[in-house]
Structures are given as structure tokens and as C-alpha cells.
Amino acid sequence: MSQQQDYKFEGWNALDKNSVKGQMVWQEYEPKAFADDDVDIKIMYCGVCASDIHTISGGWGDMPWPVVTGHEILGEVVRVGPKVKHVKVGDIAGVGAQNDSCLECDQCLKHREPYCDKGQTGTYAGIYYREGPGKGAKSYGGYANYHRAPSHFVVPIPDGLDHALAAPMLCGGVTVYSPLVQYGAGKEAKDVGIVGIVFAKALGANVTAISHSESKKADAEKMGATRFIATHSGKEDDFKPYARSLDLIVATTNDESMPLTGYLSLLRPGGHLILVGAPEKPLPAIPAFPLILNNVHIAGSAIGSPKLIKEMLELAAKQNVKSWIEKRDIKDANQTVIDMKASKARYRYVLVNTANGGKL
Structure with a gap:
């Protein structure tokens, strides 16, 4: 049986395309209904990706507002469904730019989930279509305090890999x-x-x-x-x-x-x-x-599959591969978005949630 949820999902909501001007609003939102194969992560770090900027600016088209962006998510597992075997409560895990797919087509079975024949569900601004309690719900990303994702797309973070440095690897x-x-x-x-x-x-x-x-x-x-x-x-x-x-x-x-x-x-x-x-x-x-x-x-080429993310993280830990990052307090997400749009990042901003254990 999964643990009961005693926390709220809150994050930086982009309400319209003006949000890219530093107008995101911190507020509560409702994640997908929890399924037997889901995982909840208490977010410690979230990388800021150019995709986030293209999304909240409306550059890639209109979005299902409100949107909580962020798809380089890393933190502590706080809840797992009964079908989840590869991570447990207390583990450090991450989620990249994909949150779901059909898991049944030829592409998914070949560990090519980003190219799912039925289409992938993005980590934010996507719609879950697999059968289950979350079907039809919208996905919300990592500029937040918690994240809920199907466990297939949750990857354990290897020991010895700096958590803040690992976050941008999950997509970028x-x-x-x-x-x-x-x-x-x-x-x-x-x-x-x-x-x-x-x-x-x-x-x-x-x-x-x-x-x-x-x-x-x-x-x-x-x-x-x-x-x-x-x-x-x-x-x-x-x-x-x-x-x-x-x-x-x-x-x-x-x-x-x-x-x-x-x-x-x-x-x-x-x-x-x-x-x-x-x-x-x-x-x-x-x-x-x-x-x-x-x-x-x-x-x-799109993003990588969970299998490939796991392989990449293990290589990074083994060879001491490091991202070049600048940490920003998640409270300063609006200014971070402005600076990212102005191309000031060298080379990746990482939002840090100190209340959840992240270290600035």
C-alpha cells in the first residue's frame, strides 16, 4: 500500500505568455490522481531549460495555462505506489523531460519512449492518456515543491554524483x-x-x-x-x-x-x-x-529514454563529468527566467529548494 499524502503541491504557475517577463505566480495546483505505479518526489533541485522559456513565452504556441515548467527534476522520494520496485521512500531520484508514454508500442518496448507511436506525455503541459486514475489530467513540472510521475520515468541518482550538478543532465x-x-x-x-x-x-x-x-x-x-x-x-x-x-x-x-x-x-x-x-x-x-x-x-534527436538517462548518470558518476551551473534560490525563479531569456546563463541555472534539503 502506498503512503498517504500529507503535503500540498505548490509551484511557480505561468498563467499566460507574459509570465516570461517575471510574472509567474506561486500557487497551489492539483496533480494527477495517484496511481499504483506513481512516485512523488520532494524537489530539491530543478534545472532551468531553454524549453521552459519557449513554453512560458508562447514561442512554441499557446499552452494549457496555468503551466508549471521545469523538467530537470531531482529530489527525495516521499511516496511510492505498490507496483513500484526500483525506487523506495528516502531514495534520491530524478525525472527528465518525459513523464509518460503508452509503454506498449514497438518504440517503447525498445527503450525509445521519446518516440512512442502514440505520443509522449511531457513532464509539464502534457496530458496523461494511459488508462488509470490520472487519465486526462495535466502534467506539472519542477518549479515546485513536489512532483508526481509514473515510476517508469523516475531514475535513481547514483551515489557520488553531486545532486545539483546531476539535475541539468536529466534533460540537457x-x-x-x-x-x-x-x-x-x-x-x-x-x-x-x-x-x-x-x-x-x-x-x-x-x-x-x-x-x-x-x-x-x-x-x-x-x-x-x-x-x-x-x-x-x-x-x-x-x-x-x-x-x-x-x-x-x-x-x-x-x-x-x-x-x-x-x-x-x-x-x-x-x-x-x-x-x-x-x-x-x-x-x-x-x-x-x-x-x-x-x-x-x-x-x-529528442530527449533520452529512462534507460539512457540511467546509463548517462552512471557514466557521469564514473568519469566525474560535471555540469557548469549557477544555483538560484527557487524563490528567485522569476528573475532567473528573465536572466535565462537574456542569455546570461553560463551554462545552466539550477533552482534550489532549501526548504526541501537543497543546498545553495
Whole structure:
């Protein structure tokens, strides 16, 4: 039998798209009805993801307001359903950007839940559709004091991994890690470029950091990049010295004006450019000949499955992989959203709930 709930679910509610201006409201909300396979987490840390900003600004379209964002959730398990076996009350666990799926289709059975044939339920602003007491309810994220999730998407946090550093890995980290693994980083793909910040080093790849300016060069080198490419203007001259030098590029940027043709020129024949960022506007047009004559490929990749998140966290603990974060008190979530939108983060804000045991 599951434990009884003696706490309220409260969090920073975005009531409309003006919330991105620092107008979220702290108030109570009703989570999905508790199911036999559910877990409640007392939130200690929650990373702030660019997806949160795109959501509460309305940049990705209108939302089922109110919305509580945050899908890099880490904290203490305080309630488990009778069908839950892999975590128990008192464990430290996390939830990434996915909260549910059908768990029955070919994709789900192959540990590819983000690509569920019936569609995934996001950790916030999603609707639960699986049969059970929570069917039809809305999902609420981690800018809050508690989070309720189906246990399939709850991942134990390995011992020895700093909890604040682990939180951003649950979405931001695994979103990069997933295509790195899929496309053979460190194996078939020896030379890997990252438009953004680096996770590939731990997989044994030679890492090239790619950025629009030199401002992040020193940071990239500290993170393990062996080469840095600055794409100042996005024109051919920026890329020409490095042509055909990479096997794989993972682009984390949300910039709709990203120099796609330039990125493609960096790839060797057979190479892949994988988009994991999601700009609010259409991407630049791409001529056909650079694709055809160079045998290069553009693809996309979503978040990672629970299995992949677990694997990534174990690798991070083993190899002492660390996120670069700035902690912010969850009371300051509105200012944090404003600063995130202004691109002030270096490189991830993490909201800390000190009342729940988080450490600033």
C-alpha cells in the first residue's frame, strides 16, 4: 500500500505568455490522481531549460495555462505506489523531460519512449492518456515543491554524483548524450563537434566546440574540447579551414539563423549533423548539392529514454563529468527566467529548494 499524502503541491504557475517577463505566480495546483505505479518526489533541485522559456513565452504556441515548467527534476522520494520496485521512500531520484508514454508500442518496448507511436506525455503541459486514475489530467513540472510521475520515468541518482550538478543532465545532458551514443561518438565517429557545450569527451571522442564567438573558448577547453571553431559571421571563410574534419556534429542551439550550410561543410562524407535544439521559427533554406555531393546527413534527436538517462548518470558518476551551473534560490525563479531569456546563463541555472534539503 502506498503512503498517504500529507503535503500540498505548490509551484511557480505561468498563467499566460507574459509570465516570461517575471510574472509567474506561486500557487497551489492539483496533480494527477495517484496511481499504483506513481512516485512523488520532494524537489530539491530543478534545472532551468531553454524549453521552459519557449513554453512560458508562447514561442512554441499557446499552452494549457496555468503551466508549471521545469523538467530537470531531482529530489527525495516521499511516496511510492505498490507496483513500484526500483525506487523506495528516502531514495534520491530524478525525472527528465518525459513523464509518460503508452509503454506498449514497438518504440517503447525498445527503450525509445521519446518516440512512442502514440505520443509522449511531457513532464509539464502534457496530458496523461494511459488508462488509470490520472487519465486526462495535466502534467506539472519542477518549479515546485513536489512532483508526481509514473515510476517508469523516475531514475535513481547514483551515489557520488553531486545532486545539483546531476539535475541539468536529466534533460540537457541526455539530449546531447542520446545522439552521441546513437551515432557512435568515440567509436565510428572519432571526431565530434558540439554546437554548445560538451559531453562527448567521456565517450572517448575528440571534441571540437563550435560557437558564434570566441567568448566561450576558454570554458570549452576546460570542459575537454581539443579544438574550437568560432563562426563569427556564419560565412564560408569561418568554416573553410576546418572543412571535412568531423564525423558528427550535435547542434544544441535554438537559433533559427544557425549557419546550417557551414556546419555541413565541416562533415566528412557519411557524416551527420544532428539537431537537438528547437528554434521557434523555420530553419534556413539548404541547397541540395551540399547534401548530395558530400554525402552528409541532417537529422534530429529528442530527449533520452529512462534507460539512457540511467546509463548517462552512471557514466557521469564514473568519469566525474560535471555540469557548469549557477544555483538560484527557487524563490528567485522569476528573475532567473528573465536572466535565462537574456542569455546570461553560463551554462545552466539550477533552482534550489532549501526548504526541501537543497543546498545553495
